[in-house]
Amino acid sequence: MLQLEFFPRTEFRSLLDFQHLESERISLSDRKILVGHFEFFQSPKANDVIRKQHSNLVDKILGFRTKYVEEMLVADARGFDPEGSHETWGPSIHGGIQTWVGLDIETLQTPYSECLRILQLLKIKPYQQIIDLGAAYGRMGVVIGGLFIKNSFTGFEFVKARVEEGNRVYNEMGFNRCQLLERDLFSKDFKLPEADVYFIYDYGQVDHIDHTLNQMAKIAEKRPVKVVVRGQFTRRIIKEKHEWLDLKYEGKLEEDFSIYTAYIV
Ligand SMILES: C[S@@+](CC[C@H](N)C(=O)[O-])C[C@H]1O[C@@H](n2cnc3c(N)ncnc32)[C@H](O)[C@@H]1O
Secondary structure (H helix, E strand, O other), X not given: OEOOOOOOOEOOOOHHHHHHHHHHOOOHHHHHHHOOOHHHHOOOOOOHHHHHHHHXXXXXXXXXXXXXXXXXXXXXXXXXXXXXXXXXXXXXXXXXXXXXXXXXXXXXXXXXXXHHHHHHHHOOOOOOEEEEEOOOOOHHHHHHHHHOOOOEEXXXXXXXXXXXXXXXXXXXXXOOOEEEEEOOOOOOOOOOOOOOEEEEEOXXXXXXXHHHHHHHHHHHOOOOEEEXXXXXXXXXHHHHHOOXXXXXXXXXXXXXXXXXXXXXX
């Protein structure tokens, strides 16, 4: 049982326990204690609906203002494209880039429990670096900042407002090895830095993802890399065009991700 300043008998058995913490608006010092516990990032049940509700509550407990930020983006996009939807709004305000403005936030982002599961499966060693390509608000960085404190995390994200909000929470929580950077992964000036692990969850169009995977292949000629891919889209591109990646783990049932490794010698 977890000892928080104001909640000495905290348990994480059901969503109600998380709802209770959310409604009490707990102190920053208690939030810092919470993120150091695996149970905080574990969904009370493994099904998709509960995992999303759990992640939504974790965001609220940590003070993420994602709803506000996304509503501002939608309002902006509606001005340009009143009849649009989440398929068209992102590209219409972000120079053709698919930023998924208007998409439900729990579909936009990976659930915390899945970020935790991925990091556990990867068996990452201290000081290894993890990069998220198209990071949104940087949930992977929250789990790393809380539980894998010797690792560093960089999330690249096109949408400035998401980057600022994610970094605001990282700074407040003192996650000093985690950062979000505002970048266009498809820009000519973007050079993919070396890392031990890359995470991609269907961030853009086929040619964008293909471009990023080609950059990764160059890095894999110099050092071993692990690549975690979430979503069907990127996995299909890998199957069709990137045989240099070896499939090591394929998520079953409700796990929507695969893990690949590569070291091209
Ligand atoms: C499906 S979300 C995944 C978010 C996060 N990786 C996760 O799994 O929770 C993809 C993100 O990639 C961003 N994105 C799309 N195209 C991009 C680009 N060219 N450069 C940087 N970010 C991009 C979108 O704005 C969106 O936030």
